[in-house]
Amino acid sequence: MSTPVVLFWFRRDLRLHDNAGLYAALQSGLPVQPIFIFDTEILDELEDKNDKRVQFIHASLTRLQEVLTESGATLDVRYGKPLLIIQELCAEYDVRAVYTNEDYEPYARARDEEVRQWLQKKGKDFYLYKDQVIFAKQEVVKDDGKPYTVFTPYSRKWKAALQQHPIASFPAEKKLNEFYHQSPLQIPSLLSMGFQSDDYIFPRSDWSRQIIEQYAKQRDLPGVEGTSRLGVHLRFGTISVRQLAKETAGLSESFLNELIWRDFYHMILWHFPQIVQQSFKLDYDRIAWRNDEREFDAWCTGQTGYPIVDAGMRELNATGYMHNRVRMIVASFLTKHLLIDWRWGEAYFAKKLLDFDLAANNGGWQWAAGSGCDAAPYFRVFNPYLQTQKFDPELKYIRKWVPEWESFDYPKPIVVHEEARKRCLATYAAVLKK
Numbered sequence: 001m002s003t004p005v006v007l008f009w010f011r012r013d014l015r016l017h018d019n020a021g022l023y024a025a026l027q028s029g030l031p032v033q034p035i036f037i038f039d040t041e042i043l044d045e046l047e048d049k050n051d052k053r054v055q056f057i058h059a060s061l062t063r064l065q066e067v068l069t070e071s072g073a074t075l076d077v078r079y080g081k082p083l084l085i086i087q088e089l090c091a092e093y094d095v096r097a098v099y100t101n102e103d104y105e106p107y108a109r110a111r112d113e114e115v116r117q118w119l120q121k122k123g124k125d126f127y128l129y130k131d132q133v134i135f136a137k138q139e140v141v142k143d144d145g146k147p148y149t150v151f152t153p154y155s156r157k158w159k160a161a162l163q164q165h166p167i168a169s170f171p172a173e174k175k176l177n178e179f180y181h182q183s184p185l186q187i188p189s190l191l192s193m194g195f196q197s198d199d200y201i202f203p204r205s206d207w208s209r210q211i212i213e214q215y216a217k218q219r220d221l222p223g224v225e226g227t228s229r230l231g232v233h234l235r236f237g238t239i240s241v242r243q244l245a246k247e248t249a250g251l252s253e254s255f256l257n258e259l260i261w262r263d264f265y266h267m268i269l270w271h272f273p274q275i276v277q278q279s280f281k282l283d284y285d286r287i288a289w290r291n292d293e294r295e296f297d298a299w300c301t302g303q304t305g306y307p308i309v310d311a312g313m314r315e316l317n318a319t320g321y322m323h324n325r326v327r328m329i330v331a332s333f334l335t336k337h338l339l340i341d342w343r344w345g346e347a348y349f350a351k352k353l354l355d356f357d358l359a360a361n362n363g364g365w366q367w368a369a370g371s372g373c374d375a376a377p378y379f380r381v382f383n384p385y386l387q388t389q390k391f392d393p394e395l396k397y398i399r400k401w402v403p404e405w406e407s408f409d410y411p412k413p414i415v416v417h418e419e420a421r422k423r424c425l426a427t428y429a430a431v432l433k434k
Contacts, residue, residue, distance in 0.1 A: 002094040003031060005180045007086075009100035010036045010075075011108075012132050013237035014060040016067060016173045021129035023170035025099035031180035033093055034068065036061055037086075038079040038193055041107070050196040052320050052354050053232075058190055059202070060238050065187060073179035077187045083114050090122065097124055101131035101237075104266050105358050106273045132237060133263045134245060135161055137270050140263070147271040148264075149280075149373040155260045167242045202354075203229040203321075205239050209251065216254035222311075222323035223396030228255070229321070231355030234262070265363035268373055275362055275372075279342075284371035286431045290339040298414050299334050300348055302402070305413035306384040308392060309333045311401035318401075320354035325391055331368035332382040337420040339427055342369035370428070378428040381421045 008025040014036075016022065025032045043054065065075050078085045089095060098119060103112070116126040130136050140158045141147055148154035190197045207228050211218070218226025233239040245259055272280065279285045295304075302310035302317065312326035322330070327349075334345045346365040350356050366372025370380075392398055404410050 003180065004094045004096050005033045006030045006097045006099055007089060007093070007095055008032050008034045009098055010034060010061075010064070011100060011237075012103055012235070013101045014057065014064060015238050015240065016064065016176070018170050018240035018243050019101070019172045019237075020131040020170045021099050021101040021127070022172040023175070024127060024129055026172055026175040026178040028097065028099070030096060032099075032178055033089075033095075033180040034064075034073070034075050035085075035089060036075060036077045037082050038077070038188065039082055039111075040080055041082070041111075043193065043195075048351065049194055050198065052200055052202075053236075053356070054193075054195050055190065055197055055200060056202055056232060056354065057236060058187070058197075060236060061187055065184070068176075068179065069184045071176040071179060072181040073176070074182055074184045075187065076185050079188050079193050082111055083118060086115050087118070090119075090124070095124060097127060099127045099129070102128045102136065103132070104136070104270045106269075106276055109273075132234075132241065133266050134158075134167065134241060134259065135263050136266065140267065147267060149268070151261065151264055151374045154264050154267075155257060158260050158263065167246050169242065203232060205230070205233045207244070207248070212248050212251045212255050215252040219254065220325040220391050222326050223392050223394060223400075227324060231321075231357075235355045235357050261363075262360060265359040268363060269359040272373075275366065276358070279369075279371035280366055280373050281371050281375075283432055284369065287339075288427055288430070289341040291341055291344065292338065295338045295414055296334075296340055296344060298411075299330070299338065299340070299345075303411050304333070305411045306333065307395075307398040307402045307405040307410075308384050308388045310405075311398045314401040316349075316352050320352060322353070323397070325387075326397075327364060328368055329382055329384060329387050331365055332376075333384060335365075335369040336381045336424045337415050337417070339424060342366060342371065378432060379425055381424055383417060383421075385417070 006025050006028050008022050013019050013021065046054070061075060061077060068074055076089070078088070086098065098115070103109070112128065119126045135158055138145070140154060140161055148157070207230060211226060211228060214226065218224055230239060230244070234241055241259065241262070245256070248255055269275065298304050299309070299313060302313035304310055308326065309330050312322050312330045315326070316322040331342070331345055334340050335342050342365045346361055349361055349365070353361070363372060367375045370376055370378035388398065398405055402410070
């Protein structure tokens with residue numbers, strides 16, 4: 001007879017260390033067979049077959065496999081629709097339960113519910129654990145139980161909760177002998193799934209103490225190495241947000257606030273999943289966006305005639321990354337100067353960002369457009385020239401990404417700042433002052 005096992009389903013948590021769901025599975029009393037599913041529901045939507053995120057996932061799984069095979073275990077990596085793959089695995093293994101970590105995106109919640117219902121009908125358990133955030137769902141809410149929609153009081157309550165509930169650890173890496181032992185299984189190649197591979201160098205997963213300590217002073221300066229560059233690792237869980245919060249505790253309140261913003265946007269997405277399609281402030285869906293496709297293309301390709309905007313878009317297109325301050329500048333420019341629907345910009349970022357995370361991406365774009373929770377007021381229109389003077393005064397960032405900005409080859413501005421600002425205020429006010 002086959003050996004009874006439990007499955008651990010890796011998703012946004014591609015690591016063995018400090019992994020909540022994996023730790024629970026390894027304590028179940030049954031051997032753990034780790035799995036990963038390259039989800040065709042997601043991959044089929046990706047137009048770029050040289051997508052760096054798929055490469056990052058594949059490389060992370062390869063590293064996991066190396067560690068597991070050293071202990072006599074193996075990842076079982078499949079390619080297909082999650083429910084069908086789970087059904088296949090249950091037919092091949094004597095599966096008693098499936099363990100995994102929570103994902104708060106609407107698609108993921110629907111997927112997990114479909115899997116849970118099928119497993120339940122088969123008499124098998126489905127266990128979900130909090131792992132990608134520090135506080136989730138209802139853990140930081142108002143005294144009346146309603147979710148916060150303003151960041152500052154949320155962050156105060158978050159910090160108070162941290163004092164009452166110190167961050168736990170889940171050292172799954174110490175229980176490698178609890179995995180199910182079998183011969184190594186081959187991970188499907190990128191090519192076999194229709195994707196390409198190159199020699200792209202991803203950001204490191206370790207962090208600099210000096211950068212964290214100087215974070216408040218340098219994080220808004222795109223011309224210096226002043227941010228952690230850990231976004232892709234937090235997104236795919238190759239590092240633990242709990243461990244990061246503990247290790248950086250006391251070094252920078254500003255950096256801690258960024259981790260709290262991350263929790264905040266995941267909490268908002270959980271309570272208000274409709275924001276994926278619509279504005280958090282519904283009145284903003286009545287704005288008469290211009291949605292000029294030629295201007296959108298100029299923005300996408302970094303040809304707006306505004307160097308700080310073009311530098312950001314060129315950095316994004318070339319690297320899959322954009323400095324956080326510049327993300328706000330380019331988002332404000334698209335929604336306010338060009339009056340293009342924030343959903344267009346959000347979708348473009350979703351295609352290009354290596355660290356794309358639906359909760360944060362949606363939150364950031366709605367903040368810039370003024371339509372989100374705790375957003376910038378609609379009448380705040382970033383002046384790209386003043387933003388440059390303030391955050392790239394020596395033009396290091398601009399010179400790197402827009403070397404021709406002082407030449408005749410550089411395009412004239414596609415809009416005049418002051419005219420665009422007045423048009424924006426009039427367009428917004430026509431809807432919001434009624």
